[in-house]
Amino acid sequence: MSITEKIKELHDTLPEDVTLVAVSKTKPIADLQEAYDAGQRVFGENKIQEMTEKWEVLPKDISWHMIGHVQRNKVKYMAEFVDLIHGVDNFKLLKEINKQAKKYDRTIKCLLQIKIAEEDSKFGMSAEDATTLLASAEFTQLENISIVGLMGMATFTDDAMQVQKEFKHLKTTFNNLQPTHTSLEIISMGMSGDYELAIAEGSTMVRIGSSIFGARNYTN
Numbered sequence: 001m002s003i004t005e006k007i008k009e010l011h012d013t014l015p016e017d018v019t020l021v022a023v024s025k026t027k028p029i030a031d032l033q034e035a036y037d038a039g040q041r042v043f044g045e046n047k048i049q050e051m052t053e054k055w056e057v058l059p060k061d062i063s064w065h066m067i068g069h070v071q072r073n074k075v076k077y078m079a080e081f082v083d084l085i086h087g088v089d090n091f092k093l094l095k096e097i098n099k100q101a102k103k104y105d106r107t108i109k110c111l112l113q114i115k116i117a118e119e120d121s122k123f124g125m126s127a128e129d130a131t132t133l134l135a136s137a138e139f140t141q142l143e144n145i146s147i148v149g150l151m152g153m154a155t156f157t158d159d160a161m162q163v164q165k166e167f168k169h170l171k172t173t174f175n176n177l178q179p180t181h182t183s184l185e186i187i188s189m190g191m192s193g194d195y196e197l198a199i200a201e202g203s204t205m206v207r208i209g210s211s212i213f214g215a216r217n218y219t220n
């Protein structure tokens with residue numbers, strides 16, 4: 001299937017309340033342009049420099065999502081345009097995003113990344129840490145960021161029961177926090193291999209790369 005066909009298929013089949021983030025990391029501008037021409041407006045990248053280079057040349061009505069792990073010293077390069085940062089997992093990073101957003105007189109939307117996988121390699125904070133952060137006085141002083149939801153990445157495994165359990169954990173964490181933090185609206189979970197399961201477990205935002213753009217080649 002072409003990129004165009006795949007985008008159209010996803011737009012036709014995803015539930016209306018689920019946002020599609022087209023994960024275009026490592027892919028050339030022409031591929032993003034094709035997805036754009038098929039109607040896609042939300043793109044996810046995991047490297048700040050690569051995202052910035054693409055932002056500079058592509059249409060300005062694209063919503064850019066940073067889905068990767070963010071280094072604090074690089075926030076300044078995306079503060080002018082990034083729409084949503086998925087991978088916030090500590091207060092120091094949040095403080096830096098706030099500081100850089102202020103320079104552009106913007107409010108940057110963020111998701112707290114919750115560690116739901118059992119793998120050690122995945123980033124994220126515990127549900128308890130997220131609760132503490134959201135309740136802290138320091139947090140309420142940050143006026144140029146808005147926490148609009150939670151993000152999680154499941155273990156990379158064929159064990160669907162395991163993945164389902166991890167998605168349920170994110171949904172439960174969201175349900176526990178939402179009543180006292182009503183700005184939380186988004187649950188970002190699900191990728192090419194597990195987005196249907198994620199949606200069944202309450203995802204409102206899926207991050208799909210390889211099934212749109214094909215496998216990534218990290219060697220070029």
Ligand SMILES: *Cc1c(COP(=O)(O)O)cnc(C)c1O
Pocket residue numbers: 023025046067068153190191192193207208209210211
């Ligand atoms: C690369 C990436 C994706 C997309 O993965 P696919 O399996 O290609 O759909 C989703 N989320 C994050 C955080 C990623 O880094």
